[in-house]
Amino acid sequence: MDTFLDYYKNNISPTLEKIDLFFKTEEDKGNTISLDILSELLDISITEVEEILDRYEIKNVNKSSFFIVMKEGSSEICKYFKRQLETGLLNQYTPKNIAYIYQIPQQIIEKAMVESNLQSITPKNLNTLFSYIYIEC
Structure with a gap:
């Protein structure tokens, strides 16, 4: 996966x-x-x-x-x-922002935050967050 x-x-x-x-x-x-x-x-x-x-x-x-x-x-x-x-060019994003931008269910974003130990989502740590989101291609 x-x-x-x-x-x-x-x-x-x-x-x-x-x-x-x-x-x-x-x-x-x-x-x-x-x-x-x-x-x-x-x-x-x-x-x-x-x-x-x-x-x-x-x-x-x-x-x-x-x-x-x-x-x-x-x-x-x-x-x-x-x-x-539409979300804005932010320095920090909420799970809701990321869910909307990338069309990923918010609960998956929240789960990835927990698994990756991220306290916040920033442009600098998006790759870390994305590495904890599993998809089927």
């Missing part, structure tokens, strides 16, 4: 790393972001990207509008991002 940490490292983290690397290498160029790249980074179709851009009357995709598309997209990474924003 795998842990949620395994799932996170294999499915979520690589996408976040690609997005981070993209912005680190493209940040100072000031160029617009192509729909192909946006679609690939966010794992959504070009049609979906175009629909979101039309809805918000966005003509060119830049760093700011990238995150609007990310917040509105239907892919897994987009949904995590949206729930994270």
